[in-house]
Amino acid sequence: VVLGSANVDLVVRQPRRAEPGETMFGTSFQTGPGGKGLNQAVAAARAGGDVAFIGAIGDDAFGAQLREVLDAEGIDTRGLRVTALPTGVAQITVTDDGENAITVVAGANETAELRDPERALIAEASHLVVQLERPEALLIEALRHARAHGVTTVLTPAPARAPIDELLALADVIVPNAGEAALLAGVADAEEAAVSLSRTVPTVVVTRGAEGAVVAQRGEIVSRVPAAAVTAVDTTGAGDTFTGVLV
Ligand code: RIB
Numbered sequence: 001v002v003l004g005s006a007n008v009d010l011v012v013r014q015p016r017r018a019e020p021g022e023t024m025f026g027t028s029f030q031t032g033p034g035g036k037g038l039n040q041a042v043a044a045a046r047a048g049g050d051v052a053f054i055g056a057i058g059d060d061a062f063g064a065q066l067r068e069v070l071d072a073e074g075i076d077t078r079g080l081r082v083t084a085l086p087t088g089v090a091q092i093t094v095t096d097d098g099e100n101a102i103t104v105v106a107g108a109n110e111t112a113e114l115r116d117p118e119r120a121l122i123a124e125a126s127h128l129v130v131q132l133e134r135p136e137a138l139l140i141e142a143l144r145h146a147r148a149h150g151v152t153t154v155l156t157p158a159p160a161r162a163p164i165d166e167l168l169a170l171a172d173v174i175v176p177n178a179g180e181a182a183l184l185a186g187v188a189d190a191e192e193a194a195v196s197l198s199r200t201v202p203t204v205v206v207t208r209g210a211e212g213a214v215v216a217q218r219g220e221i222v223s224r225v226p227a228a229a230v231t232a233v234d235t236t237g238a239g240d241t242f243t244g245v246l247v
Contacts, residue, residue: 001127003079003118003129004036004037004133009236037133043244058082063108078121122145125146131155143170
């Protein structure tokens with residue numbers, strides 16, 4: 001079960017990031033499904049997982065579009081709630097180096113209540129996966145419920161924020177990128193951060209872009225996994241995809 005955000009992504013490609021006050025021409029515009037939670041759910045489903053998504057959308061065209069995507073991917077949407085708030089959107093700029101900058105307007109993703117059908121989905125799951133684009137109180141409630149039912153809990157601490165000690169204490173696995181790991185651990189080096197975080201969280205997987213990933217458990221690095229060499233086209237959702245497939 002993935003509990004998380006569902007957004008419509010509004011993606012502009014442009015050669016470089018605009019300076020403050022500058023107007024520049026982009027090269028393309030595209031809309032598509034997104035949200036860290038939805039991206040993870042789709043990745044897990046495409047990797048062969050039996051996936052249910054717990055999320056919130058608005059009663060609008062964007063919401064309908066996201067439901068269609070989840071249905072087409074064979075993801076269980078019994079936990080997808082239609083709210084009075086609009087569907088979340090993310091304004092994304094992708095520059096020629098493949099890097100992105102994202103601004104999210106959360107809308108329906110702010111919904112904080114966990115209802116009985118959603119609690120039932122979590123209780124029956126093997127894994128519960130959450131990120132930080134839904135209210136913290138909701139995530140804590142869901143993680144506690146998962147723990148109470150022996151469900152393995154997975155947290156991607158994105159978008160980066162600290163401190164999130166209560167969430168970390170409820171996670172069996174965390175999957176931060178190097179920047180998020182550094183912020184949470186308070187040390188710049190990704191391996192040192194992974195080691196430090198693994199003294200509280202049983203399994204820490206730090207993604208390092210082109211440098212691959214490291215896994216730390218019980219205060220030591222237990223695995224270093226190289227990345228395939230590719231030319232980056234668009235890094236949007238790369239971390240989400242990694243987590244979905246990992247789970
Ligand atoms: O991680 C990428 C995602 O972050 C995008 O799809 C966007 O919607 C934001 O949630």
